[in-house]
Amino acid sequence: MSLRNKTVKYINNICPNKLNNKTYVVTGSTSGVGLKTIEELIFLNAKVIFAVRNIEKARSIINELKKEYNDFNYLILKLDLSNLKSIDEFVEYIINNKIDIDGFINNAGIYNHKLEYTLDGFESNIGTNYIGTYYLTNKLIPYLKTLNHSVTLINTTSISYKYAKINYNDFLGTNNYSKFKSYSESKLCMLKYSLYLFKELIGTNIKVYMVHPGITYSPLIIKAYNKFIGFLVKTFRFIFLKSEDAARASILCISGKAVPNNLYGPHIFFDVYGKPKINKIKKSTYQDIDKLIDYTDYLIDKKKNF
Numbered sequence: 001m002s003l004r005n006k007t008v009k010y011i012n013n014i015c016p017n018k019l020n021n022k023t024y025v026v027t028g029s030t031s032g033v034g035l036k037t038i039e040e041l042i043f044l045n046a047k048v049i050f051a052v053r054n055i056e057k058a059r060s061i062i063n064e065l066k067k068e069y070n071d072f073n074y075l076i077l078k079l080d081l082s083n084l085k086s087i088d089e090f091v092e093y094i095i096n097n098k099i100d101i102d103g104f105i106n107n108a109g110i111y112n113h114k115l116e117y118t119l120d121g122f123e124s125n126i127g128t129n130y131i132g133t134y135y136l137t138n139k140l141i142p143y144l145k146t147l148n149h150s151v152t153l154i155n156t157t158s159i160s161y162k163y164a165k166i167n168y169n170d171f172l173g174t175n176n177y178s179k180f181k182s183y184s185e186s187k188l189c190m191l192k193y194s195l196y197l198f199k200e201l202i203g204t205n206i207k208v209y210m211v212h213p214g215i216t217y218s219p220l221i222i223k224a225y226n227k228f229i230g231f232l233v234k235t236f237r238f239i240f241l242k243s244e245d246a247a248r249a250s251i252l253c254i255s256g257k258a259v260p261n262n263l264y265g266p267h268i269f270f271d272v273y274g275k276p277k278i279n280k281i282k283k284s285t286y287q288d289i290d291k292l293i294d295y296t297d298y299l300i301d302k303k304k305n306f
Contacts, residue, residue, distance in 0.1 A: 002068050003036075003043060007244045010275070011040055014248075015255040019046035023100055024254070027051040027079060027133075028108025030058050033156075033213050036247040037105060039065065044251075047073040049099070051090065051108075053080045075099075081108055081132030082118035084303065091139045101144060103152035105250050106133045109186075115177040120303045123172040125179070129186035134193055134296055145204055153201075154209045154250050155194040157263070160184035162282050168295060187212075189296075191263070191281070192289045198261040207260040209253040212279070213246035214266030249276035 003011075024041050028034040029050045041048050042065060050058045058076045065072070077093060080086035094101070109129045118127035133155070144151045164184035173182045191210060198208040249264045258264055259278070267277040 003039060003244055004242075007040070007248070008043070010248055011043060011251055014252055014257060015044055019044040019102075019254070021047070022102040023047040023049065024103040024105065025049040025051050025101055026105045026107055027081065027136075030054060030061055033243045033246045034105075034107040035061065036242075036244040037107060037250050039069075040244065040247050040251050041254075042069050042072045042074075045072075046102075048075075049101075050074065050076045051079040052076065053078070079108075079136075081136065082120075082122075082124060082128045084120050084132075084135060084300070087132060087136045087139065091136065091143070094140065095143050100147065101151060102149065103154065103254055104137075104140065104144070105154045105156075106137065106190075107154075107156050107250075108133070109156065111179065111183050113179055115174065122299070122303075123174065123177075123182060125182040126172055126186045126189070129183070130189040130193070131296065131300065133190065135300055137193075137197070141201070141206065144206055147205065149205065151206045152209065152254055153197070153206050154211055154253050155190055155197075157191045157194070157210055157212050158184065158187040159212050159214065159265070159279075161188040161191050161285070164188040166288075166292065168291075171295070171299075188285065189292060191285055192292050193296075195261070195281075195286065196289050196293055209258060209260055210263040211249035211253065211276070212263060212265035213243075213249070214274075252276050 019041065024046050026034050026038050026041070026048065029038045030052050038048050038050065050062075052058045055076055055078060062074060062076075077090055078086065079090045110125060112124045116124040118124055118132070120127065122131050137153070137155075144153070160180070161184060164181070164187065166185060166188065170176060173185075194208055194210045201208060252258050252264055263279045263281050264276045265279050266274045267279060
């Protein structure tokens with residue numbers, strides 16, 4: 001594993017003071033953008049926490065990273081965003097061990113072809129990408145507020161949110177399932193939730209940012225399509241951003257040169273290519289945010305109290 005020279009140049013320019021003794025958690029950090037975010041943080045001398053479903057895969061990746069980066073501080077923690085119990089155990093470990101956190105990057109996400117359900121009975125795309133991340137973040141926030149320094153909270157959305165609309169009569173898509181509809185809706189929900197969090201956390205030590213990866217060549221996009229389209233994606237992967245390019249948006253937010261409550265990501269050609277910059281958020285995203293929050297709390301409470 002290694003970072004390209006242009007990525008190293010960008011990172012050194014945007015974050016010249018390094019991140020010595022700072023600790024960052026990245027969910028979904030064993031592949032794609034999450035893995036490259038971890039690598040870029042390691043390059044900046046940060047302590048990193050892999051929050052992952054597959055512990056063995058994380059260990060294997062760390063062995064590879066050690067070939068490029070001789071000595072770095074890391075921790076692997078089990079986290080399955082499709083399982084509320086797993087989230088409870090993850091947060092409990094963080095709190096009980098008083099783990100200091102300078103930044104938390106909600107990167108993990110899935111894009112399932114067919115209608116599937118989480119262990120708690122939520123449609124998998126919505127349940128993992130949005131509800132799981134929502135539940136995790138809400139449980140962590142009281143602890144993060146107790147830390148005696150600033151904490152950067154980064155939520156990952158997708159430019160596909162622009163094409164989504166929340167249907168509360170079929171929120172989980174069980175009556176008329178579409179993989180793109182479900183995925184894009186989950187990312188719209190994440191963006192709305194992030195805007196809500198910013199307002200709720202004004203005056204606290206937590207700074208909220210939003211990022212999106214543009215069109216990135218990663219395991220997520222390969223798995224999102226059938227075999228033929230997947231083959232075409234692999235064949236023409238040169239037209240996609242590389243994962244390490246997409247990861248730069250989170251580094252920009254961490255650097256202190258970004259402005260909270262903004263969406264950062266590629267900005268060229270309908271916001272899918274280029275270096276991370278502020279993207280204009282669609283106006284309709286600001287509508288009915290409280291309705292979404294109330295409905296999400298209702299769904300979670302219903303499952304937890306079942």
